[in-house]
Amino acid sequence: MKLYLIRHGESLGNLQGKIQGTMDFPLSELGKQQVDLISSYCENINLDSLYSSDLERAHATATAIGESTGLPVQAWDQIREVHLGPLQGLTRAEIKEQYPETVKNSIITSGIKGTETIDELTLRCKTVLEQLQEQHSSDSVALVSHGGFISIFLMYVLVGERWPDFHRPFVIGNTSVTLLEWMDEKEQPYLHYTNRTAHLDTLEAEQHAKKGVL
Template sequence: MELYLIRHGQSEANLHGIIQGHADYPLSGLGKKQAAILGEYSASLKADNIYSSDLVRAKETAEAIADQRSLEVKTWPEIREVGLGPFEGRTRIDILEKYPNLKHESLLTSGVEGTETAENITQRCREVIRLLKEKHQNETTVLVSHGGFISILLTFLMAGDEWPKMDRPFIIGNTSITKVEIDDTGKAKFHYINKTAHLEEKEESLTSTVLY
């Protein structure tokens, strides 16, 4: 089974440094341009299925990919961004004013009340891999998701349920492409991570990464 994990284009929240989580923001003008560039570039990638997070920034990006091929985008809530509760809709500076202890911590696994628990995220990762193996074992599938969830899923593929104990080393940029192969035993092989060659070839199409 081969997977292409793709992050959405720049959203309006990304543009203004706002933490999103489950909050639903559309693509920015640049994000729409990035998605179009991605769509053209990805036309050369093999794909049997395209799944998207149910959040609009991911769906808009997935549609740009689907426009280049005769595939329907299937919406999948399991691959939406990590829920960040009280952090959503706020800048990191605002968040740190109230939670200064998080200055050097990841917001994705802060444990703050109202944010999605590590246990729930783990269950989502398990379910995603299980369903993909069940339905698409011998196929190539595109998942259009979010920076936080993609970085966690990659860590989960490396460490399983122990992923919360690991430092996630992955930078996941807007419309970046990550290719993963999962063999019949469930072992993951990483072909490449955070590939943004399609944006690097276009002037002023890259964006800075929002760190969670």
């Protein structure tokens, strides 16, 4: 199985510097341009299936990819962004001021009441991986998701349930592409590349690949 992990285009929440979590924000004007470019890029990938988070910023991205590839978009709530409860809608500065315990800990694994737990996230990753391997063992599949979930899923694939014990080193920019491949479903996957954004060169992608903005 080849698995392409694609982050959504820039949203208005990204533009405003807000931690979105499961809040819904539409694409920004830049995000729409990014989506046009990732859609063209995906025309050259032989995809068999296309899944998307059910949140608007991801689903709009996937819809454009579906139009360019001729694939139906299958909405999947299991690959939506991490739910961050009371942190959602705040900027990082506001979170730091109101929840000082997040200064030394990732907001994703902070354990603040109302946020998605590590156990819940682990179960989501396990469910996604098992279902993909069961249904698409010989296919090329694209998941259009979110920066937070993609980075956690990558860690889960690489180290399993111990993922919270490790630093997540991945930068996942808007409409970036990450490719994993399982040569055999019983073997560990190969990570071909992460955060590929060459399709955004005309938009000066590096200026817009904001680290850690969910």
